[in-house]
Amino acid sequence: MNDPQKPTWYILGPGAIGSLWASYFRLSNFHVVLVTQSARDSNTIFLDDGYTQHAVDIEQITLAQLVESKQPIHNLLVTTKAQHTISALKLIKPCVTEDATLLVIQNGMATKDIQSLLPKVQLTVGITTDGAYRTDSCSVVHAGKGVTTIGNYKNTAISDELLAQLPNNYLHIEPCDNIELRQWKKLTINCLINGLTVIYDCKNGDLLGIPRAMEEMNALSIEITQLYQALNFNLQDFENPYQQALRTITTTANNYSSMYQDIHQHRKTEIDYINGYLVEKGRQLNSPCPENSRIVKAVKALEAAFQDNE
Ligand SMILES: NC(=O)c1ccc[n+]([C@@H]2O[C@H](COP(=O)([O-])OP(=O)(O)OC[C@H]3O[C@@H](n4cnc5c(N)ncnc54)[C@H](OP(=O)(O)O)[C@@H]3O)[C@@H](O)[C@H]2O)c1
Incomplete structure (x- = not known):
């Protein structure tokens, strides 16, 4: 009623x-x-x-x-x-x-x-x-x-x-x-995990067993920290992104990320608003984000592959 x-x-x-x-x-x-x-x-x-x-x-x-x-x-x-x-x-x-x-x-x-x-x-x-x-x-x-x-x-x-x-x-x-700070924190975690689960076609926790993926996660963490400096963020507001992502993939080890699920259901992902958002911010601030850019390109290539097949 x-x-x-x-x-x-x-x-x-x-x-x-x-x-x-x-x-x-x-x-x-x-x-x-x-x-x-x-x-x-x-x-x-x-x-x-x-x-x-x-x-x-x-x-x-x-x-x-x-x-x-x-x-x-x-x-x-x-x-x-x-x-x-x-x-x-x-x-x-x-x-x-x-x-x-x-x-x-x-x-x-x-x-x-x-x-x-x-x-x-x-x-x-x-x-x-x-x-x-x-x-x-x-x-x-x-x-x-x-x-x-x-x-x-x-x-x-x-x-x-x-x-x-x-x-x-x-x-x-x-x-x-301060919801904006919370949004940035969530964005950081999503940037470090989601794209990699798509590229390596795995659950969150499986990333821990893929040395190349963990190296890429660390490189993303360093790049995002540099971008935060360019954005004049107070780094004390943020935990080290890599450590935070490690904790998240450990506690959500059996989960498939939403981006992984989108790709497997042949749906467009939110990549432009996650890693893509950071790439654009970096471009505006002359703080290039090649690691994030690579993730965007790899996810978009997979999106394009299923669009071409439909
Ligand atoms: N699901 C979760 O557990 C979860 C957890 C945390 C955060 N989130 C976030 O919450 C948001 C929603 O996620 P979700 O899992 O609920 O997604 P979802 O199940 O895919 O729902 C999206 C809805 O949007 C509709 N839609 C798609 N294109 C549209 C358009 N052009 N115009 C109007 N409606 C349109 C879809 O329509 P149809 O019904 O026709 O498909 C669907 O009802 C995402 O940003 C996601 O990352 C989700």
């Missing part, structure tokens, strides 16, 4: 993370509208939270119907992959009200482009360690319970009002006053 005191959340990109949040919003009695690329057969999402199977009824609208209807969006959760975000937001921009709240939960650094496209909205960024995957377009498994850290892009404090409008009863959501 919808609680009329609670706002309506539109969800753009109802994949694994979007379906998870949509289900928990509905279980918390929020009104939710899924914005889909094409019409789906069912209005139900089946959520497996590790203990219980929930069948959650959720309203849906296609991108085309939404644009046609011109319905105003005051609260928008964006969970598309970074490379699809701007094109999708451009389509629905006329519906997004100037004072809208936009919560973007994704990897990679698309945030600046989003704020440029929608300069007046309150942009909040979410970084999550939750793990979710879809078993079909209507079924999602909450495979790993983590934390979603949220912070305003302008680094202002998260209001209690916004926190109260999120599904806190089901998800561990923590406010953070």
Whole structure:
């Protein structure tokens, strides 16, 4: 049942993370509208939270119907992959009200482009360690319970009002006053691990047994630290990237990175917003990033190979 005191959340990109949040919003009695690329057969999402199977009824609208209807969006959760975000937001921009709240939960650094496209909205960024995957377009498994850290892009404090409008009863959501630093830390780890798991076609932990991969990881770490110096970052805010990546691949040894999964499902990866983002920053600052550039080229070559075969 919808609680009329609670706002309506539109969800753009109802994949694994979007379906998870949509289900928990509905279980918390929020009104939710899924914005889909094409019409789906069912209005139900089946959520497996590790203990219980929930069948959650959720309203849906296609991108085309939404644009046609011109319905105003005051609260928008964006969970598309970074490379699809701007094109999708451009389509629905006329519906997004100037004072809208936009919560973007994704990897990679698309945030600046989003704020440029929608300069007046309150942009909040979410970084999550939750793990979710879809078993079909209507079924999602909450495979790993983590934390979603949220912070305003302008680094202002998260209001209690916004926190109260999120599904806190089901998800561990923590406010953070410096989300940009958190984004850089997450980006660093993704840059050191994801591309290498694609190149060496392996699980995170398998990298430990591949000396060449570990040398490349160390070279990436050195290069990224140099870039941080060029960016005038306070290096004391960052742990040594190589040591941090070592810890991550040890604790997530059995996981396949999202980039590995994208390549194996013949989907475009978020590489332009991960290593590609650093390469571009390095170019702007005259601090070249050849190691990151090599990773970008290798991943793009694999993307091109499956595109050519389809
Ligand atoms: N899954 C995780 O465990 C996890 C954990 C941490 C961070 N993340 C990050 O969270 C973000 C979302 O990941 P995810 O795993 O949920 O991805 P996903 O399952 O691939 O979901 C992406 C959604 O975006 C939709 N989409 C694709 N292109 C679109 C377009 N042009 N216009 C509108 N919608 C479009 C897809 O539509 P279809 O439904 O038609 O495919 C899908 O619903 C990523 O940045 C990822 O790196 C994910």
